[in-house]
Amino acid sequence: MPRPGLPVIALVAAALVYPLVFGSPAAINVGVLILLFAALGTAWNLLGGYAGQISFGHAVFFGIGAYTSTVLLKEAGLSPWLGMLAGAALAALAAVLLGVPTFRLAGHYFAIATIVIGEIAHTVVRNLDAIGGARGLFLPILPTSLVNYQFHNSRLPYYGIAFGLYALALAATLMVERRRIGYYLRAIREDPTASRSVGVSVLQYKLAAAALSAALTAICGTFYAQYVLFIDSDSVFPLSLSILIALTAILGGAGRAYGPLLGAGVLVPLSEITRIAFGGTGRGADLVIYGALIVLISVAQPGGIAALGDALRRRLPQPA
Amino acid sequence: MTALLEIEGLTKHFGGVLANDNVSFGVAEGEILGLLGPNGAGKTTLFNCITGFLPPDRGRVRFAGVDVTGRSASRLARDGLVRTFQIVRVFPDLSALENVVIGALLRHGRVSAARRRALEVLEDVGLAARSNVRARDLTTAERKRLEVARALATDPRALLLDEAMSGLNPREVAEAVALVRRLREGGVTIVLVEHVLEVVMPLADRVVVLQEGRAIADATPAAVSRDPAVIEAYLGPQFIERA
Amino acid sequence: MEIVAQTVASGVLLGLILALSAAGLTLIWGVMDIVNFAHGDFLMLGMYASFFAWAVLGLDPLLALPGVVAALGLFGVVVYLGVIRPVLRGSVLAQIFATFGLGILLRGVAQFVFTADYRQIGDTMATGSFAVGPVHLGLPQTIAALGALIVSGLLFALLDRTTVGTALRATAEDRSAAELMGIDTRRMFALAWAVGAGCVGAAAGLLAIYFPIFPDVGAVFGLLAFVTVALGGFGSVGGAMLAGVLIGVVTSVAGLIFDPAYKFTVAYLLYLVVLVIRPQGLLGRA
Numbered sequence: 119m120p121r122p123g124l125p126v127i128a129l130v131a132a133a134l135v136y137p138l139v140f141g142s143p144a145a146i147n148v149g150v151l152i153l154l155f156a157a158l159g160t161a162w163n164l165l166g167g168y169a170g171q172i173s174f175g176h177a178v179f180f181g182i183g184a185y186t187s188t189v190l191l192k193e194a195g196l197s198p199w200l201g202m203l204a205g206a207a208l209a210a211l212a213a214v215l216l217g218v219p220t221f222r223l224a225g226h227y228f229a230i231a232t233i234v235i236g237e238i239a240h241t242v243v244r245n246l247d248a249i250g251g252a253r254g255l256f257l258p259i260l261p262t263s264l265v266n267y268q269f270h271n272s273r274l275p276y277y278g279i280a281f282g283l284y285a286l287a288l289a290a291t292l293m294v295e296r297r298r299i300g301y302y303l304r305a306i307r308e309d310p311t312a313s314r315s316v317g318v319s320v321l322q323y324k325l326a327a328a329a330l331s332a333a334l335t336a337i338c339g340t341f342y343a344q345y346v347l348f349i350d351s352d353s354v355f356p357l358s359l360s361i362l363i364a365l366t367a368i369l370g371g372a373g374r375a376y377g378p379l380l381g382a383g384v385l386v387p388l389s390e391i392t393r394i395a396f397g398g399t400g401r402g403a404d405l406v407i408y409g410a411l412i413v414l415i416s417v418a419q420p421g422g423i424a425a426l427g428d429a430l431r432r433r434l435p436q437p438a
Numbered sequence: 439m440t441a442l443l444e445i446e447g448l449t450k451h452f453g454g455v456l457a458n459d460n461v462s463f464g465v466a467e468g469e470i471l472g473l474l475g476p477n478g479a480g481k482t483t484l485f486n487c488i489t490g491f492l493p494p495d496r497g498r499v500r501f502a503g504v505d506v507t508g509r510s511a512s513r514l515a516r517d518g519l520v521r522t523f524q525i526v527r528v529f530p531d532l533s534a535l536e537n538v539v540i541g542a543l544l545r546h547g548r549v550s551a552a553r554r555r556a557l558e559v560l561e562d563v564g565l566a567a568r569s570n571v572r573a574r575d576l577t578t579a580e581r582k583r584l585e586v587a588r589a590l591a592t593d594p595r596a597l598l599l600d601e602a603m604s605g606l607n608p609r610e611v612a613e614a615v616a617l618v619r620r621l622r623e624g625g626v627t628i629v630l631v632e633h634v635l636e637v638v639m640p641l642a643d644r645v646v647v648l649q650e651g652r653a654i655a656d657a658t659p660a661a662v663s664r665d666p667a668v669i670e671a672y673l674g675p676q677f678i679e680r681a
Numbered sequence: 682m683e684i685v686a687q688t689v690a691s692g693v694l695l696g697l698i699l700a701l702s703a704a705g706l707t708l709i710w711g712v713m714d715i716v717n718f719a720h721g722d723f724l725m726l727g728m729y730a731s732f733f734a735w736a737v738l739g740l741d742p743l744l745a746l747p748g749v750v751a752a753l754g755l756f757g758v759v760v761y762l763g764v765i766r767p768v769l770r771g772s773v774l775a776q777i778f779a780t781f782g783l784g785i786l787l788r789g790v791a792q793f794v795f796t797a798d799y800r801q802i803g804d805t806m807a808t809g810s811f812a813v814g815p816v817h818l819g820l821p822q823t824i825a826a827l828g829a830l831i832v833s834g835l836l837f838a839l840l841d842r843t844t845v846g847t848a849l850r851a852t853a854e855d856r857s858a859a860e861l862m863g864i865d866t867r868r869m870f871a872l873a874w875a876v877g878a879g880c881v882g883a884a885a886g887l888l889a890i891y892f893p894i895f896p897d898v899g900a901v902f903g904l905l906a907f908v909t910v911a912l913g914g915f916g917s918v919g920g921a922m923l924a925g926v927l928i929g930v931v932t933s934v935a936g937l938i939f940d941p942a943y944k945f946t947v948a949y950l951l952y953l954v955v956l957v958i959r960p961q962g963l964l965g966r967a
Binding site: 296297302309311 | 489490491510511512515516520521522523527528529530531532536539540541543544547548549552585588589591592
Binding site: 172220222223224225226227229233235242244357361368369405407408409410411412413415416417418 | 710716763764767768771772773774775776777778779781782783784785786787788789790792793904907908911915940942943945946949950952953956957960962
């Protein structure tokens with residue numbers, strides 16, 4: 119095992135200090151959302167950033183995770199932790215089944231196909247009365263305990279679990295990055311034809327990345343269900359969620375292990391602050407600011423925030 | 439001597455255009471074969487059919503005695519049949535070293551082992567000093583060499599080079615020629631697609647000439663350059679005047 | 682039988698407008714390989730422009746149409762210069778990010794300035810309905826569809842019969858070759874945004890005759906436009922026309938056969954099936 123690097127130590131320290139400094143439930147909530155979206159962006163990054171397959175349909179896997187554990191809990195009394203594993207397995211399977219036909223599509227065609235698949239899933243779930251349809255599903259309230267995956271006295275346990283989710287996604291990314299699969303995924307992103315010429319089974323590696331990415335995303339879906347205790351198609355399957363997941367990774371710097379955390383660290387507080395400060399009017403001022411900032415950032419810094427760091431580093435004198 | 443690579447009756451159409459018409463030839467183990475022909479003669483299509491990037495309409499490809507027709511490009515690379523591209527295809531945002539590591543990973547499952555092999559190959563092709571430069575920032579000649587290095591790192595039995603020397607200046611061509619000779623001494627069988635005659639004639643053991651999709655000659659460079667059909671069809675009238 | 686004819690007819694009428702809006706999207710996509718993910722929101726803006734021309738200036742939407750086309754065309758150029766040109770040096774991801782952000786911004790602005798209320802243009806020159814045999818057609822829908830057909834014809838004429846159109850098509854075909862022939866491709870990009878956004882403006886002005894107007898109206902139409910373009914084939918204006926009518930008919934008929942909630946779902950499924958069989962779309966080049 120390589121020794122943990124500086125970023126990992128800094129990350130753990132920051133995550134531990136945050137709840138001590140910002141103790142209010144609202145601030146913990148922002149912390150939970152940052153970690154959740156960092157985990158989602160990191161999961162997306164495996165497929166979108168490393169393998170270069172831009173998905174705008176990841177809400178499908180998030181929704182599969184949320185609905186699988188919730189339905190199993192309600193109908194069979196199955197522990198959400200087991201439901202989480204079932205959801206992850208189902209999402210991985212869905213990713214493979216959807217990937218076989220769609221991974222033949224190039225560039226924008228692939229991106230649009232993923233939007234369409236997401237919208238189909240959204241509509242089907244909204245109209246499927248067997249799993250709550252448009253009314254959604256309330257989770258049964260169980261006593262506070264880790265086994266029940268429910269905590270009613272404090273949000274801190276959720277914060278801890280969200281940190282665990284992010285750590286899991288990051289660990290998966292770092293493992294992939296340092297292994298053959300990580301090199302092959304980047305090769306596929308750069309040039310699939312050249313990859314084939316040196317023996318890379320392009321489809322097989324794309325499917326592996328998709329399955330891993332989907333499973334991690336589904337685990338986050340289960341977390342969301344246990345955190346909010348209510349799910350419906352509009353909260354866990356919408357296109358806007360898929361876009362937010364992708365934007366988190368893209369903003370931070372796609373194809374960089376720590377990029378999505380940066381992206382979530384900027385996007386989540388930004389959208390919370392604008393929502394709290396301007397959302398009360400119900401007139402979309404939060405959307406104006408949010409959208410304007412996204413446009414500004416992409417115009418000023420097309421490589422994402424992480425690329426800004428690179429640019430700064432190049433200007434600083436290099437150590438000999 | 440049995441051939442390492444055998445092409446038999448290979449035919450490929452695009453719509454109404456006949457790109458390869460019943461082409462047959464063999465390449466012996468350890469040989470340098472030149473594949474010549476004017477632009478549009480079907481050389482690149484033939485390469486694509488042999489290396490699994492296009493399915494041939496008819497005909498067979500045998501490699502090391504096994505019928506490999508229709509095998510995928512990645513499978514053929516694992517079998518030891520690897521090609522480079524006429525328009526250079528490196529992984530632009532990765533470093534030179536990472537480019538070659540990706541090739542080396544075919545035979546070395548561990549990244550550390552692949553890295554060692556990649557550094558050796560970069561040394562061999564004279565790019566060791568440039569290993570941390572992003573591929574997009576290399577010169578054209580360096581990118582061509584990087585592509586060869588990436589292919590070499592897969593430890594191929596046969597290497598098919600598609601115009602590896604076009605666009606290079608005379609000094610770079612001389613380096614590339616020396617590299618090809620070294621590779622052959624290392625036991626790699628080489629097929630060169632070129633239209634630069636001056637490069638192929640002294641380098642190749644044998645030359646196959648394609649014209650309008652058909653193989654019109656298959657002989658030593660000396661014999662081919664005396665072949666009236668080749669002179670007439672390919673080398674053109676100005677060559678006849680000089681001859 | 683009559684109800685089927687009726688359904689197909691109304692599908693064709695909607696499909697022609699869809700086709701026009703998709704033609705605008707595919708033109709930009711084809712010329713510079715950028716997908717405008719704010720496309721639906723451009724449509725929304727055009728509908729509001731039409732609404733306020735009617736509500737404030739008392740202009741009939743048909744009379745306001747040239748103004749709306751010009752306004753959206755101008756807006757397209759502004760977006761190209763202000764947002765798109767700066768991100769051209771960035772990755773595809775930055776381009777996607779920028780146009781998505783622009784869409785969110787436009788929707789936010791619309792909500793802020795116009796509120797989330799539904800609006801409808803009241804009295805227009807085109808009201809009532811007429812019968813063709815057993816099929817009853819709404820006059821507003823018919824006029825809008827005819828208008829879409831005329832504008833599409835003009836677009837074809839522009840691309841096919843004029844020097845500027847030829848230069849646009851050459852840029853789409855092969856950018857570097859076009860540059861070698863002395864075509865200023867940067868100007869062609871700006872022109873593609875002007876003409877593309879102008880087409881969306883025309884579709885919006887025609888749709889506004891009978892369709893309610895609200896900040897999110899672009900969401901469904903935007904997605905349908907992407908599907909139409911991808912189904913028709915990359916950069917193919919003819920393909921977009923064909924696919925637009927096809928999707929219009931399929932959504933109407935699907936609404937009749939299945940639960941209306943699934944009418945778009947069926948069109949999306951059709952698109953996925955076509956893509957699996959023909960990844961380059963119906964009329965796209967392989």
